[in-house]
Amino acid sequence: MIIKTSSLGDIIHSFPAIEDIKKNYPESRVDFLVDSTFLSTAKLNQSIDNFFSISLRETKNQSFVKRLKNLNEEINVSFKNITYDFVIDFQGLMRTQIIGSKIKKISNSKNFIGYSFKSAKEGLLTFLYDKGINITKNEHAVMRMKKLAAESLNYELNKEHDYGFKQEGLDKKNKIIFVHGSSRRNKEYPLDYWKKLADHLNNFNLDICIPVHGENQLNYFKEINKINSRAFKLETDNFHKIKEEFDKCSFFIGVDTGLTHICAGLGLSGIFLFGPTDPSKVGPVFDHQRVIKKSEMTEINPSLIIEMLKEESFE
Numbered sequence: 400m401i402i403k404t405s406s407l408g409d410i411i412h413s414f415p416a417i418e419d420i421k422k423n424y425p426e427s428r429v430d431f432l433v434d435s436t437f438l439s440t441a442k443l444n445q446s447i448d449n450f451f452s453i454s455l456r457e458t459k460n461q462s463f464v465k466r467l468k469n470l471n472e473e474i475n476v477s478f479k480n481i482t483y484d485f486v487i488d489f490q491g492l493m494r495t496q497i498i499g500s501k502i503k504k505i506s507n508s509k510n511f512i513g514y515s516f517k518s519a520k521e522g523l524l525t526f527l528y529d530k531g532i533n534i535t536k537n538e539h540a541v542m543r544m545k546k547l548a549a550e551s552l553n554y555e556l557n558k559e560h561d562y563g564f565k566q567e568g569l570d571k572k573n574k575i576i577f578v579h580g581s582s583r584r585n586k587e588y589p590l591d592y593w594k595k596l597a598d599h600l601n602n603f604n605l606d607i608c609i610p611v612h613g614e615n616q617l618n619y620f621k622e623i624n625k626i627n628s629r630a631f632k633l634e635t636d637n638f639h640k641i642k643e644e645f646d647k648c649s650f651f652i653g654v655d656t657g658l659t660h661i662c663a664g665l666g667l668s669g670i671f672l673f674g675p676t677d678p679s680k681v682g683p684v685f686d687h688q689r690v691i692k693k694s695e696m697t698e699i700n701p702s703l704i705i706e707m708l709k710e711e712s713f714e
Contacts, residue, residue, distance in 0.1 A: 400508070402499050403441075403489040404434040404455055406582075407657025408681065409540065411562070411664055413489050414444050415684075416544040418561040421446045423554040430483070432498070439638045440657065444563050451477050455494065474498065478506040487551050488513035488528070489544050496524040512551045514543075540681050560684045562664035564642070575600065576608045576645060576662060576669075577623070577630075578653030580616045585675050586654050588696050590622055595701040596652065597627040599708070608648055610635045610658050650711060652704060654696070655681060663688055670707055672699055 403413045410433065420429055428448045433441045435452040442450060453473050483506060488499045491514045503511040515531035516522040525531050532550045534543050541560060549556040577596070581587050597607060607630040609620045617632070624630045633644050635658070645651075645662055651669035653659030655676045662669055663683045670689050671682055674696035682690050689707060693699050 400430045400432060400483045400486045400502065401447075401489055402432045402487065402495050402502075403544075404432065404453070404492075404495055404498075405437055405490075407437055407440050408655070408660040409490075410437055410440050411443075411657060411660040412540045412681070413544050414562040414564075414664060415541050415560045416489070416548040417444055417446050418563045419545055419554070419557050420548055420552060422557070422561075424552065430481075432502075443638055443642055443661070446563050453477075453498070470498070471501065474501050474505060478502050481506045483508040484510065485551060486511045487548065489547065491519035491521065493521045493524045496521075496527045500527040510551075512547075514547065537680070539679065539684065541684055562666075564646075564665050573604060574606045574608055574648040574650075576610075576648050576651040576653065576667075578610060578651060578656060578659045578662065579619055580610065580612060580658075581654050581656040583675075586656065586696065588654055588672050588699065590619055592699070592701045593619070593623055594626045596704060597623045597630060599701075599705050600629075601627050605629065606631060608633050608644060610641065612636075668711070670704060672696065672704075674699075 403410055417429060420427065429446065430449040430451060431441050431447045432451045434455045438450060438452045453470065486499050486503050486508050488495050496513065499511050502508065510529050512530045512532065513519060513525065513528045515533040516525045518534045518536060519525050532547055534546050546556060577593060579588060579593055600607060607627060609623060609630055609632050611617050611620050611632040612635040620632045633641065635641060642661060645665055649667060651659065651662040651667050653662060653669065654672050659671060666685065668687050670691060671678060673682065673690060673692040678690045678692055691699050691703055
């Protein structure tokens with residue numbers, strides 16, 4: 400059992416570790432526990448055998464006592480007839496440490512493993528683990544989970560990264576993705592800058608795929624479409640359809656958000672735009688995916704991106 404409850408990008412980052420487990424133990428059953436909000440994201444990985452979800456974000460406005468009662472009920476229903484050899488906490492938070500210990504108790508599982516006190520994001524309850532593994536917090540998120548899995552299950556670490564996605568259509572040059580939306584406003588790239596990029600792309604035979612979720616992102620799309628009529632919107636309610644559409648594209652420009660990490664996992668070429676977050680911990684892992692990092696997103700001049708685009712062989 401792998402515990403990784405959130406969020407979208409972090410779940411995508413867990414996929415290479417899942418692939419490593421399956422390659423080293425091809426007959427193993429790998430189950431995955433995730434917050435119900437991100438269940439469709441986890442299901443993008445076809446190497447996972449069974450998915451379990453719990454309602455964490457949906458119940459965040461409830462009292463602590465009621466949330467704990469509901470959590471106990473969900474875990475009892477899901478895991479009372481299952482036994483695991485290993486329960487591994489990829490999240491490293493107090494809530495997942497509690498959840499994992501309850502799963503171990505209810506299911507009579509053998510080993511509950513996670514990050515050590517110094518390595519976990521929240522170390523207070525790491526004593527609940529049967530074993531805590533020391534992995535530096537300065538490591539990239541993908542490598543932290545790969546190392547945790549390798550040391551937990553006693554196999555040699557593989558430094559290559561496989562997200563388990565079929566990488567098809569990488570030679571197509573007729574579609575580029577703009578990933579502009581984020582849950583944090585300080586990670587978003589200014590609309591006027593996106594419009595300058597869209598205007599530059601009028602010089603090429605390119606469609607622009609723009610994921611849209613909610614009114615704000617829809618307005619982004621409408622403004623960009625005024626500048627470049629080949630921009631089209633992609634509804635983000637179905638992650639399998641998102642992946643299918645992204646798979647038809649060959650390049651992306653995106654902020655640090657989950658959809659950009661899906662692009663990266665597909666192996667597309669592209670440019671990550673980073674402001675307040677650290678690309679050494681959550682950025683791309685493939686060499687053909689490039690990064691522009693500034694302290695603020697407004698400091699990333701569109702001319703920097705346009706110069707990088709000139710190196711691409713768009714028709």
